[in-house]
Structure formats: C-alpha cells, structure tokens
Amino acid sequence: EMPKIGAAVYGLNAEFMQIWAAALEQHPAVLAGEVDLTIFDGRYDALVQQDQFETMITQEFDAIIFVPIDIDAGATAVDAAFEAGIPVIGSNTRVNSDNLTAYVGSDDVKSGYMEAKIVLDAIGCEGEVVIIEGPIGQSAQISRLEGNLLALAECPNVTVVEQQTANWSRAEAQTLMENWLTAYPGVIDGVIGQNDEMALGAIEAIKAADLNVEDFAIAGIDGITDALLSVKMGEMSSILQDARAQAQGALDLAISYASDDAYDPQSDIWVNYTDMPWNGGTDSEYSVPWTPVTAENVDALLDMRK
Amino acid sequence: MFKKKAGDSIAKGININTIVRDYGILLALILLMVILSWSNQYFLTPRNILNVLRQTSINGILALGMTFVILTRGIDLSVGSVVALAGIVSASLATTSSTAGIMGAPYPAVVAIIVGLLVGATTGGIAGTIVARLNVPAFVATLGMLSAARGLTLIYAGGRPVPALTPEFRWIGTGDILGIPVPVVIFAAVFLISWWVLTRTRFGRYVYAVGGNPRAAKTSGINVTRIKLYVYVISGALAALAGMILAARTGSALTQAGIAYELDAIAAVVIGGTSLSGGIGRISGTLIGALLIGVMNNGLDLMGVESYYQQVLKGVLIVAAVMLDQTRNRHE
Amino acid sequence: MFKKKAGDSIAKGININTIVRDYGILLALILLMVILSWSNQYFLTPRNILNVLRQTSINGILALGMTFVILTRGIDLSVGSVVALAGIVSASLATTSSTAGIMGAPYPAVVAIIVGLLVGATTGGIAGTIVARLNVPAFVATLGMLSAARGLTLIYAGGRPVPALTPEFRWIGTGDILGIPVPVVIFAAVFLISWWVLTRTRFGRYVYAVGGNPRAAKTSGINVTRIKLYVYVISGALAALAGMILAARTGSALTQAGIAYELDAIAAVVIGGTSLSGGIGRISGTLIGALLIGVMNNGLDLMGVESYYQQVLKGVLIVAAVMLDQTRNRHE
C-alpha cells in the first residue's frame, strides 16, 4: 500500500512555489512510484488551505506537507489533521502550532538580515535606502522586515527614505521605484527588495530612468531564475532560498512518518547540506541554510534550473 | 412568485421542459454531483458533504447579501475588504493576545460579534449613502470602499494578524450544533431569513421593484433612496458576519483575508440566475450558485486535478453550468 | 453624438456650469494635479509626467477596450488573464532563453506581437461568442475566461516566467520615439483610433445603439450579435497588446501578470462617465479616468504617503472625483 501524501501550498502561480512543487515531483520516491503525491493549490487564501486540509482528512491521507500562507492561520488546519492522526510536515513557512510534526524551512528573519546587510555593506553603512515589501501582514513580509530592521539598526547613519508594499510583484515594484526615483532624485543609494521579483522591478525602473544600475546596491531574496541572470550581470545580489531542499526534505520526513518501518531519506539534499543532518528523521526542525548567490556559484545554480 | 413557481409545474404534472427551464442551474448542480460521486468514493460521504457546506458558507453568506444589492441594480465590491475589517476588529476584542487585542480584551464573544456586525453595517451604510443619496455609481462607491476598508484594516491592526482568539468566539467557526457545523447553521439561517424577507415582506417587494423599475417604484410612493441604502447595510453586515466566521475558522484574523471574495460572491448570484441589471432573480438561485461553486472547488481538489488544469476546468464548468440553465430571460 | 458636445458650449460662450456638468471628471483630474504640483516640486517635471503616462498606458489600453464592451452593456473580467496569456505566448517567441522559448525562438518581434494579438483576439472571440450567441451573461462568460486563460498561461509556461526577451521586443515597453516612451505612443494611438471608431464610424454608432436599446437596434437592422462579438474581440486584442507591453517593460513575461487588472480598467471606464448599463459614455472620459487613477497612484507615492493610508485615500479620492462629476446622467 503506497503512502498517500498531500502537499498543501499557499499558491502555485509564482515561480518560487513552482520550483518547490517541481522539486517535490522530482523526488526519487515520487519518480520511483513509491508514494502517491497530490499537490493542492491554496490560491493565496488561508481558508482555501483549511478547506483542502478537510478534503485530505476526508480522504485519509497518510501525511501532509504544508506551506501555509500565514503562520497563525495555518494552526487550525494542523490541529485538525493532528486530531485525525495525520502527521503534518511544515515547509518553507512555519506554523504556530505545537501539533506540527516537523518543519523544514529557512529562517526569513535571517534572510532579511542577510540581504539588508549586503546592501548596507555595499553602501558603506551610510546613505539612503528604500525597502520594497511583500504583502503587508504575510508572515514572510513580517519576518523579512524584522531581519531588514535588525541589519539597519547596525547602521545608524542609514536612513530609510521610503518603505512600501509592492505585493511581491515586479510590475508594482517597477512603478513604485519609478515614482521614488522622481521624488528623490539622486538620493537613493540602495534598494532592499523583500523578494527577487520586486528587486528586479526596481532594476527595470532604474534602467528606464536612464540611470546606472551599478550606482545602486540592490538585493532580493529567493534566487529565482531572472534574479540569477541579473546577479550574473552584476546588477543585484540575491539570497537563494533552496526550494528544492525545503520540498524534498519535507517529503522525506513525510514518507518517514507515513510508513511504519524505518526509512532512509532518498533526496541528495541530506548529502549536500552537511549543516542539516537527517538525525533519523526525528528532529522537530530542519533549517535549510540560505546561500548568497555569488558570481562564483551562479552558473552552477543556473544549470540546475535547466 | 417570480417566474413560474414550483407549484405551477406540479399542478400541471411534472413536465421535464418546465423543470429544465425553471431549475436549469439546479440540474447543473445535480449533474455535477452525480459525476463527482460516481468518480470519487469520498464525495458523497457525510463528512465531505459537511465539508462542502462549511466551505460554501462564507461565500454563501456574502452572496446572499450581494443578492439584495444586485436586485436593486447595484453591486457591492467592498465585501472582501469588509470581511477583513470586521474580522480584525472583532478579533481584537476576542483575542487573548496582549499585543494584538485592544484594552480589556478578551471580551465576551457576543460583544465582539455585535461590534463586528456594527462595523459591517457602518461600512455598508456609508457605501449605501454614497450610492443612494449622492448618486455615485455603485461600482465606484464600493470600489472606493474596497480600497478604504482594506487600508483601515491595515491601519487598525498595524499590518499584523490578530491571533489567539477565545474558544468561545471560535465556536462560530469551528463548533457544531447537533453535528452540523455552526457556519452551516448560520448560513442556513441567513438563507431562510433572506428568503422570507425577499419573497414575503414589503421590503422584499420593494427591493425587486427598485431594481425592476426605479421610476415606477418612486411613482408608487416607495422611498427608493432608503431601500437602496438598506441593501448595502444588509450586504455590509453579512460580509462582517462572514468575516467573523472566517476569522473564527482559521483561528486568527488576517489583514489580507477576503481578497477578491467579491468576484466569487457576485458569481454565485449571477450563476443563480439573478440579473446584474436588477429586478430579476431568486435567492434560492443564489444558494444553488454558491453550492455549485463550492462543490466544484471541493470536487476538483478531491479528484486531485492539477492546479493549472483546475483553473481551466473551473472556467469551462461555470460557463457550461450557466448554459445548461435556460431560466435566464432572453427578453432583451 | 451622445450627450452634449464640446462644440455646443463653445458656441454659446464658455459657460462654467456647462463645463462643470460636461467635464466634471476632467475638473477633478485638474484639481488633483494642481494640488499635487503645489505640494510636490517633482510632480510637474517632464520626467514625472512621462512616468505617469507610461504607468497609465497599460491600464489605459485595457480601459479603452473595456469601454467598447461596457458601452454594449457587457463587461470583460478576463482582461487581466489575457494580459498574462498573451504576454507569455508572445514572450516565448521573443526570448533568447533556450528553455523558456518555443522552438526556433527568438523570432522577429513583429511575429511575436502578431501572434500575441491573435491570442487576445481569439480569447475575446470565444468569450464574445459565448455572450452574443449563447446568451450567457457577460459576467459569467468572462469570469470563466478569467479562470481558463490564467490556467492556460500556467500550463503553457509550466508556471515559470519567460525571461530574456529580445531587445527588439522589449522596445515596445522600454523604447522611446522622439523622447516619448513607446507605451505612451501606443496608448495615444489606440486612444485616437478608438475615439475615431466610436465617434466617426458606423460600427461605433452601432456599439452605442446596441447598448442603449438592443431591441431598437435589432429592429433598425443592426446585427446585434455581431456587434457584441466584435467588442469582445477588440477588448481581447487590446488586453493582449497591454500584456505584451507589460512583458516588454518588466523584461520578462510572468504567469501572475495582470491579476486583478480588470477592476482598475473597469474603474477607469466608470469614473470616466460610461454607464455600466450601456449606451452612455465617451472614450475621452475613459482616458481621463485612467489618467486620474494613474496620477493618484503616482502622486501618493511621490508624496510618500504611507501605504496603509494610501489605500484609504485612494478610496476616498475615487469617490470624491466622481462626486465632482455632474456629467453622470440622473435619468433613471
């Protein structure tokens, strides 16, 4: 009897979760047909995700991988699964529930800190920056902002001239940046984009204003393909969030919890990330390290996307 | 009352043509359910049926309020934002979190709920006043409210969710009465009341009359302005109710709750046969429309249809369902 | 043709009442611009003016197409999804990326653009056929298309963006002609053509007549079905054009492009004085409506209004602008 595993993700329309989902389907156990995997698209709505949990509980899934839209709003769903005896493995975004079986993810506060630090270092801990935020209230936005502010606290001579949401969207960020460049001509030194899409939008705006991208320190998070290309051209910095490790790690854990017998993880990530040992699959938390994208590793990363 | 009634066809003997014409959309729903129960063993389980109903209840409640508005030739785009605003405000009264709650929280659930309903009725009242008294097109007035109410939500909550709601408050989202989930019970109650109001009371008739021919309504001595105002209040209050149920279900109120909910609510109303040009429609149609959307979402998930294909299928199914429905008047 | 024309008031000498009545929304726009230029030194700089125009062009193009549809009493909710679909398809022809492009890419930009336009015209044609021939309400038909076209986009692109567009293709988003950004030039051209078609051609007259009274239009020998079909084709093709400009502007085509764009496009049309019940409106109103939204967004950013308060202000401003506008017919 194959274990039936469901993956409830907050939304599949953007590239990052697409990479995540694709990695799940590339997991050796899935390729070998050892598990029955279904991916549910949460359509960016906490309630839809909860509904999908109910559906999975009804269908008696053996384990659930959960990428919630919100750290708090996911708890009810997790608790419901727990009551039904279904293990829930968190991935990418944490859930505020004691009933979460395990969590594989990367600390957003850390990435927020890292990206801001890169920008601040580049401008010598002095000058003016703008922050382009994710949708206000979303967990990733809250945590990454927390990280941004931590780094900014270390540079008292840096002022944040503007801070606005562009809802993870490149087009919105582009418009925002165009307007800021007009309102603060020659002022802005750095752009902290809470994801790559928005950092890329800022770059387009700078180009459209006939300014030099090199004159700005720009950073984003996630390591989506366009950002890798942009890093390669020396336009921005990015911090790779390893969607593949988050997805495949979670699936290994899910299989492990779903099967009665002892299980050896099949994904190569456990080999690649020595900082993140499998430990018999019993840890409650696995922290996937962030990898700054550099001129050195960018080609290798791009190759993996092919 | 409107169109031919069930009674008519029964009196004349069951006539398949009449049924198709009058209840086309119901047939579409039944057809969909038959296909689903035939292709998935879980679909017809009591547990899943309750799931579908629970999942439908929030959009259903919004759609019931929207029916009133659309019957008067209006539209209420603000419901999604009101869901968030009322959810956040009531949650801030019903949370045990010391940072997210307002002073003195948690208050009894009933206080939180009343305040939430007042918030919804107020936003509805403002939108309604702008539409009815200042003659601003409903689309613009409620689009403005969509934006403003979302902003107010973010300001009120400082952009953060309100977690840790009291069990008492959460009961309206997660509890059950005799095995029926509370949201479903509330949905049913709202439906019955709406049905009674629309078909049996003067106010209900006036709603139809204002939408069917505002001039005639006015000439007959009806206070058109007041009726228009009231329907937005109703829609706002029901949106608030839905917002509180949503918060209670998910366990915390989110500032980005309810985004784009207006589209699904309007869809349920229109699929249910109510005309966007006002004056024509049945609240039972809205119920069926909401159920159709709920069953579709549930069924596609249940069958594990891949997300991208789901979106294509949903588009096709909605159109197909409405095409099956011959009730729609072809008068114009 | 419909409503009063500029010529009339000029003939009688400039009458402030007439201007307020006929061009209320223009006054609102001017008022907003005066306030902005007074409170922000950069607002009236040529560079910022070009910014506003460039930022308005995408919504503006969508709104121009939407005007045709709404004038016939229809609505097109699918434009946002068509933006994404046409953007992705044309980008896959104009990319140098070996993984994201289709075989033989990059093709000349003109090929990519023609294919993109065809994609838009086709989705519009399908939606139009469902509305015009199968009598499905426009809201349902285009909501179905909204969902289906988004799904097709994701399927076509496998959920990934199409990056690395050729410079030739990107020119339509980032280039300029005599210092005017190409998107602005395209927007202006589309506006002029639309204006000409609506006011000067037989087709334009028919669009108004079909929306004003479909029955009278039919009795007068107009092929109502065909006119309805065509307006959706126009809207679809213009949405595709907007989608390609967007892709060219951002440098890669994204599958989640254009989400919720329909609301802004409809808002521009309605703010511009076109009635959702059809038959009444001016394309110049749509231009002003789109500019008003663009100026508002730009101005609020420029003045550094905090994002939460921006949303509240936007809601209030939209309603206030429309209230200033006395053009709206109070006929009903």
Next chain:
Amino acid sequence: MVHLLEVSGLTKSFGGVAALRNGQFQLESGSVHALCGGNGAGKSTFLSIIMGIHVRDGGQIWRNGELVEFASPAEALASGISIIEQELSPVPHMTVAENIYLGREPLRRFGGINFSAMNKASGRILDSLEFDISPTTLMMDLSIAQTQLVEIAKALSYDAEVIFMDEPTSAIGGQEVEQLLAAIQKLKAQGKGIVYVSHRLSEIFEVADHYTVFRDGAFVEEGEISSIDRRGLIRCIVGRDLEEEFTKTNTPTNKTGLAVVGLSDENKISDISFSVNKGEILGIYGLMGSGRTEIFECLFGLSKKTSGTISIAKKTIEVNSPSQAIGHGLALVTEDRKLSGLVMTGSVRSNLCLASLKNLGHGPVMSSMLEKTASKEMIAQFSIKAERDTMPVSELSGGNQQKTVLGKWFMTKPDVLLLDEPTRGVDVGAKREIYGVMSEFASQGGTVVMTSSEIEEVLGMADRILVMRDGRISGVLSRKEANAEMLVNLAA
C-alpha cells in the same frame, strides 16, 4: 368655492429650456377636466410637478384650498392624488397584482404580505373595469395595450379624490376605451375630479366637462366643453385653423406592392393573405390582441413565421431578420417606441439616422455633414419640436418621440411602410402632418400598411380595411363601403 386642485403660475425649465412657463388650472369636484395642448405643450410636465415627480421652478399649488408642496409621489398619493403616466412604466418582472398594489401591499399579522388578498383585490378591480387580465400574470408577458389597462386599474385602485390620466388610451381602442370612459363617469358621480389628457378629441367631447388648453408651456384658455366645438378646440390647441383632419391625396395603382400568402406563426396568427398595391394605404383593424402587431413582426423578421410567403413587387422575398427586411425596402414603425423604437440614451439625430447609417457615409466612415442634413430634413418634415437635434431623445415630449420614430423610417426611403399605431400620442396638428406624409408617400408609388386602434383614423386614411379577429382575417372592406359599425362587428 374651494377647488380640489388649483394651480397658478407654474414654471419649469430643463437645463435652461422652458418646458412650462405658466401652468394654470382649476379642478372642481365631480368633474372631468380635459387638459389639451399640442406635443410638447407641457401637459405631462405640469402633471408630474403636481405629482411630486419633478420639482417646480415657480408657481403655487392649492389642494382643497391649502397651499401644498409635494416633495415626492408618496406625498401626493397620501393627499389623494393618483396618476396614470403617459410613459407606461411597469415593473416587468412582477405580477399584475404586485404592480397594482406596489407600495401598499396588504399585510398579514406578522408583517408578511398577504398575497391571496392582494390577488383577489386586484382581480376585483380588473373585473369591475371588465379588463380581461389575470392578476398573477407577469407584466412583461402583457402586450402594451394590456399594460396600459393595468396602469389604469392601478390609478383607480388608489380610490383617490383626484386622478390624473395622461393619455390613458393611447395604446388601446374600441371596447376598452368605452370601459374606461364608463368608469370615469362613475367616478365623476362619486364627486371625484379627473384630469384627462388625450389627443383623441372625440374622447374629450364624450367625457369632459371642462377644458384647459396649454400652448408652448403656457396657459391659453379654459372653459366649458359645451361652449366650444371640435374645430374651435383644434384652433385653440394648434393656434391656427386646420381644414379637414385627414389629408388624403393618394390613389392606388394596380401594381402590386406587397403580397402575403398564407402567413402563419406559432400561435398568434394563421393563414393571413392579402395584397397591397403601390399607391395604396391598407388599414388593419382589430381588437386588442387580435394579431395585428404579430403580422408586422413576421413580415419584418422579428417573429418567426411557420408558413407563408411574402413578396414585394411580385418578387418573393426571404425575411429572417430586420436587416434583410430593410434591404428589401420594408420599414416598420413599431407600436412601442420606448421598447423597440428609440435608443433613449441617444440623441435625436442619432435615432433619426440609426436605420440609414449605411447611406450616410463613405464605407464604414460616417459623414457628420450628411447626418446633419438628413436629420434636419426629417425634423422639418415631421416638425419635431426639439431644441437641438443633438439633445437626448429622452428629453422630447411623447408625441415628438413618436415623430422621431417615423422620421427614422422615412429616412430609409422605403418602398413598403408598415405602420403600427403610427400616431400614438401625436397631437392633432401633427397627426395631420403625418397623414399628409403618408398620403404623399403613397401617391409617389409607395405601399402603406397601417394599424390603428382609432377607428376614425382607419376609416379616414385607408383605401381598404382588413379586419382581424383572433389571429385570422375576418373581412376586407373597401373605403367606400366601410363604416365604424361594420368594423366593430367584424372585429368582435
């Protein structure tokens, strides 16, 4: 003595254009007062102001000697005034009973509407007027004539002391008119006051006691009906003498213009055959619902025929849509200008040109010069009273809207004119002009088929009269042999 209603110096202008300059009027109890005037004289505006539908600019209104100011129809209704509006305005998706009782539905104990009481009461009212309409039918399923009957029933059901009737008979004829007039006599006997507006002067002389005439928005004259004759009243309305009312100059040729053989549809008409020669005016007479309109709709491709052939000038034609019909040289003036005649959101000019756009430009491009000229021509030909031809057609008075519809179809330069109640709501002066245009059209070789509920009009204008009964032809009479009695007998 105290009048039920007294009005003096009422003024109203719309956007700078005076619709009413001096409305003056006195209504006594137990009387029927005819309010007369040409199209656009301000009669409807006058009545709607009193009713609280429009806000006046100036003037005074006394009700039973008390100065009043009605801010809404609700207040006017409360003070005992009800109205039958000229523009029929039903709530289409409600039943007849719901329309009649709109705003004052009988309630049950717990606040719910007592539908059965409402249906019964409506049934009683309709029966007492001998209108054969079921209270539970939907308004949208009624013909325009039936809709008018319901509005009459509704206005009477208020049991108001003052009843305004703004052209209550424009869409009905024969028996129904008689029933209305009888009902009015009864109300008069009960001491009520009725204001009666109609362009059918024979009705006025039959039912009214007093008359008041407005011209160009101002009071002209009032008096006892008994003190004036038809000619005098016409002179007063039009402002000059009219010779004969019907101008008939055409003589039928012997070339067939339109021939119809065995025309039937699903259920409203069957086996209709007739032919009309060029230069001839064929009148179709019949009672309400006898199928006159349906014949036209089948001929024009608006309704599907199940059998029958149509030929124009001996050539059989296929008609499946109005555009085909227009292509074959047909033109149809429909009976309901609001529903299918005019695009109310459009201007006078755009409505006039709507069916002829193909001839008013170069290819797909319109020529505003050609349009302007064509529209000017029609406005002159039908003396349409419009401030500018770019004004919305909805702002024209009822009669002028009707003339706009006629103008639209004349502009297409048709060979065969189908006229369904062409003079509905048109004043005496204009009627005569329309008759003139009709005759002129026929005498130049055009073919005309017209219906009318006004028996005098059919008798006055038609060369031959075809009478319909229950969807079939019950007789054809020549102009010479026909008289009113024969028509009524054949139709009933």
